[in-house]
Amino acid sequence: MRDIRLAMRAGGGFGLGLSFFLIVVVLVPFGVGPQSALLSKIAPGILWLGALLACLLSLDRIFALDWEDGSLDLLATSPLPMEGIVSVKALAHWLTTGLPLVLVAPVLGVLLNLPEAGFLWLTLSLALGTPALSVIGTFGAALTVGLKRGGLLLSLLVLPLYVPTLIFGAEMARRGAEGFDITTPLLLLAGITCGTIALLPFASAAVLRVNLR
Amino acid sequence: MLTVTDLSIARGGIPVLEGLNLRLGAGQAMVLRGPNGIGKTTLLRTIAGLQPPLSGQVHVTPESLVYAGHADGIKPTLTVTENLNFWAQAFGNHDISAAIAAFALGPLAARPAGALSAGQKRRLGLARLLVTGRAIWVLDEPTVSLDTDAVAMFAAAVRAHLAQGGAALIATHIDLGLAEAQLLDVGPLRAKPLDIEDFDGAFL
Amino acid sequence: MSLNSLWEYANPKKFIQTTDRVLPWVAWSAALTLVVGLVWGFFFTPDDYRQGSTVKIIYLHVPAALMAINAWMMMLVTSLVWIVRRHHVSALAARAAAPVGMIMTVIALLTGAIWGQPMWGTWWAWDPRLTSFLILFLFYLGYIALWEAIENDDTAADLTSILCLVGSVFALLSRYAVNFWNQGLHQGASLSLDKEENVADVFWYPLLVAMAGFVLLFIALVLMRTRTEIRARRMRALLARERMGA
Numbered sequence: 187m188r189d190i191r192l193a194m195r196a197g198g199g200f201g202l203g204l205s206f207f208l209i210v211v212v213l214v215p216f217g218v219g220p221q222s223a224l225l226s227k228i229a230p231g232i233l234w235l236g237a238l239l240a241c242l243l244s245l246d247r248i249f250a251l252d253w254e255d256g257s258l259d260l261l262a263t264s265p266l267p268m269e270g271i272v273s274v275k276a277l278a279h280w281l282t283t284g285l286p287l288v289l290v291a292p293v294l295g296v297l298l299n300l301p302e303a304g305f306l307w308l309t310l311s312l313a314l315g316t317p318a319l320s321v322i323g324t325f326g327a328a329l330t331v332g333l334k335r336g337g338l339l340l341s342l343l344v345l346p347l348y349v350p351t352l353i354f355g356a357e358m359a360r361r362g363a364e365g366f367d368i369t370t371p372l373l374l375l376a377g378i379t380c381g382t383i384a385l386l387p388f389a390s391a392a393v394l395r396v397n398l399r
Numbered sequence: 400m401l402t403v404t405d406l407s408i409a410r411g412g413i414p415v416l417e418g419l420n421l422r423l424g425a426g427q428a429m430v431l432r433g434p435n436g437i438g439k440t441t442l443l444r445t446i447a448g449l450q451p452p453l454s455g456q457v458h459v460t461p462e463s464l465v466y467a468g469h470a471d472g473i474k475p476t477l478t479v480t481e482n483l484n485f486w487a488q489a490f491g492n493h494d495i496s497a498a499i500a501a502f503a504l505g506p507l508a509a510r511p512a513g514a515l516s517a518g519q520k521r522r523l524g525l526a527r528l529l530v531t532g533r534a535i536w537v538l539d540e541p542t543v544s545l546d547t548d549a550v551a552m553f554a555a556a557v558r559a560h561l562a563q564g565g566a567a568l569i570a571t572h573i574d575l576g577l578a579e580a581q582l583l584d585v586g587p588l589r590a591k592p593l594d595i596e597d598f599d600g601a602f603l
Numbered sequence: 604m605s606l607n608s609l610w611e612y613a614n615p616k617k618f619i620q621t622t623d624r625v626l627p628w629v630a631w632s633a634a635l636t637l638v639v640g641l642v643w644g645f646f647f648t649p650d651d652y653r654q655g656s657t658v659k660i661i662y663l664h665v666p667a668a669l670m671a672i673n674a675w676m677m678m679l680v681t682s683l684v685w686i687v688r689r690h691h692v693s694a695l696a697a698r699a700a701a702p703v704g705m706i707m708t709v710i711a712l713l714t715g716a717i718w719g720q721p722m723w724g725t726w727w728a729w730d731p732r733l734t735s736f737l738i739l740f741l742f743y744l745g746y747i748a749l750w751e752a753i754e755n756d757d758t759a760a761d762l763t764s765i766l767c768l769v770g771s772v773f774a775l776l777s778r779y780a781v782n783f784w785n786q787g788l789h790q791g792a793s794l795s796l797d798k799e800e801n802v803a804d805v806f807w808y809p810l811l812v813a814m815a816g817f818v819l820l821f822i823a824l825v826l827m828r829t830r831t832e833i834r835a836r837r838m839r840a841l842l843a844r845e846r847m848g849a
Binding site: 325335336342343346347349354378386392397 | 738741742744745748749752753758761762765766768769770773774776777779780781783784
Binding site: 252255 | 448486
């Protein structure tokens with residue numbers, strides 16, 4: 187609750203991820219050329235990658251502010267369980283970063299000539315996958331909280347963990363765009379998201395406790 | 400309410416204090432003294448359960464304790480009321496009016512906390528203690544950047560808290576005017592370095 | 604040996620004393636086995652009728668790949684031991700094994716590229732196995748970077764252990780994901796211990812020796828590095844003690 191209000195009030199974090207997403211998508215045609223056939227082929231992958239990087243951008247803010255002003259210590263001694271705090275943080279991150287990305291992705295899909303059949307599946311795959319990105323990212327943020335130059339390390343730790351989500355998410359979007367059956371990647375993606383939401387907060391909480399001592 | 404027996408604590412893997420015993424009953428306050436770097440903050444964090452002790456025990460119900468460290472945990476973009484409301488909710492309470500009154504925060508209630516002075520922020524941080532409804536206050540240098548009026552306000556709040564059967568463990572260098580508080584100087588409890596040949600788990 | 608006495612080796616002093624005696628033996632037998640395996644493999648096996656002499660890189664490629672994975676397994680086990688029993692040597696052994704495992708991964712990738720060039724006509728292909736090893740390499744990088752970034756040794760041990768556990772799950776997931784993503788051109792496991800379908804005896808025996816050599820080399824390196832880590836850690840503790848004015 188408070189985190190969402192904070193992220194909104196602090197400005198910055200909210201728009202920054204979206205702008206980054208937009209810029210990545212705009213830059214891609216400059217890099218690969220303007221042929222619409224090529225763009226529409228790589229559109230699902232680019233959109234997924236852009237969303238993933240935009241997600242990554244705001245991860246270090248998850249705990250940094252609370253760490254600096256001492257809130258994290260105080261929260262740790264409050265009646266809220268650490269697992270709950272971590273989950274709420276991940277949820278707040280998703281609502282302020284993941285959800286807007288999901289909503290704006292179809293618009294950017296137009297820029298990349300995404301085939302018409304792909305819009306629904308792209309949005310759906312992002313909606314399914316971005317929560318996992320937030321939860322995994324929260325784990326990474328908990329690992330690096332309090333480190334002076336944690337941002338870069340955070341990316342190094344989190345990106346390999348993003349591999350399965352990216353593969354299944356982008357695969358689902360790609361198959362959707364090309365009109366293939368998407369059941370398998372959809373189920374696997376949903377499985378990863380449910381699994382991470384259910385299990386990873388325990389690891390994040392344990393890591394956060396270690397970092398607070 | 401709070402019993403500490405034969406406690407040894409470490410900071411960054413190095414023992415700093417050892418053989419520490421203290422008891423704190425309802426209505427009692429204790430002031431910790433000791434030179435900088437002796438480990439007062441580490442001790443308070445250990446008692447608050449943020450950090451495991453090296454050895455010894457801390458007997459306390461974790462649900463009866465609230466900790467306030469050097470930082471106040473105040474969000475600059477939220478107003479004073481919103482800040483207090485958040486902490487009240489986190490501890491399952493709702494009424495913040497008493498806390499606002501005790502630290503004379505009424506005129507500042509609608510102000511964003513970022514616009515407060517250092518002393519005002521500290522008052523807000525201390526008002527947080529009241530909204531938690533916890534019995535044992537563990538406070539680390541609570542009077543930093545407070546003026547004499549505010550220190551008196553704080554002393555009054557502590558006294559009222561003790562009168563309601565609470566307890567307080569305070570690390571501070573200034574005189575709070577709490578005549579009833581016991582004094583504990585942790586200076587003599589500095590950990591002795593271990594024998595250099597004792598080369599086991601802790602490496603020293 | 605009872606389990607209890609096994610834990611005694613988790614005492615740093617005891618560990619140093621024991622490895623003082625064991626390490627030369629392990630190191631020399633590693634050197635000997637490696638030389639025998641590699642010389643046998645390189646010079647005393649016939650060329651493959653299809654692949655010519657390029658096949659001989661197998662004596663580096665397969666053992667390195669084997670150890671790249673086993674090193675991570677070992678780190679997983681020692682991390683678990685640290686989390687459960689909090690033996691410092693265990694955490695330090697995990698720390699010591701990581702760079703060795705990473706180098707093994709790099710060797711496997713490089714020899715694979717060198718082998719792949721004449722065989723598949725390309726240095727690199729996004730084949731599931733190659734990709735998995737690349738991802739494994741990234742995991743090693745992150746793990747080592749986290750160790751380096753944290754000053755407090757116990758905190759670092761705790762955090763890296765948890766990262767190793769979580770990372771293992773995700774590494775496994777990535778393996779399946781990558782398989783799903785691209786069914787590749789790499790031959791199936793070219794050997795399994797019970798049945799050597801793809802590899803004839805003449806190649807198989809020197810390969811076994813080379814693998815044993817890599818295992819011994821890995822053990823020797825990890826023991827050596829663990830001893831260094833223990834001493835480095837003791838030095839840091841002594842320095843910290845000095846600073847405390849003791």
